[in-house]
Amino acid sequence: MVLFLDIVPHWSTGSILVSDTKTNHNREIPMTTEIGSLLENYVMYFRGKTSNCSLFLSLNPRKKNQSIDTEDVRRVVRHAMKKEKIVGYWKxxxxxxxxxxxxxxxxxxxxxxxxxxxxxxxxxxxxxxxxxxxxxxxxxxxxxxxxxxxx
Structure with missing residues (x-):
């Protein structure tokens, strides 16, 4: 099952709203000032212009301007683990x-x-x-x- 991860920062409340989760419940997670600054820099300088208000967008060209999904996250993590030569059943x-x-x-x-x-x-x-x-x-x-x- 592939879930789209709709993650939207709520700058005014210092939190991140995670919706469309496995349990179909929305969760509001507190965000530190440091994390907020890092995310703000990501949105302003690295993510690129889009009308999608989700925080993280798919890098797959076929999913342009769509929220990331669970497979996108798995692919990024596998790539990072491979790059860092992390091995084991637990990765x-x-x-x-x-x-x-x-x-x-x-x-x-x-x-x-x-x-x-x-x-x-x-x-x-x-x-x-x-x-x-x-x-x-x-x-x-x-x-x-x-x-x-x-x-």
Missing amino acids: GTHALRRTAASKLYNSKVGLKVTADILGHESLDSTVHYVKVDFETMKSITTPWPGGDLNA
């Missing part, structure tokens, strides 16, 4: 999703926020995506009375 778009989930969670935003950004309704789904950074967790925990964290 691809899903690996990026898992990495993003882990980085979000380990930056202390919490499991619920991570689930919301991923578009998960169930926290149980999100738990399978997140790899916990135990060294960071050890540094922010207090010792259990009578216990030893270094054992």
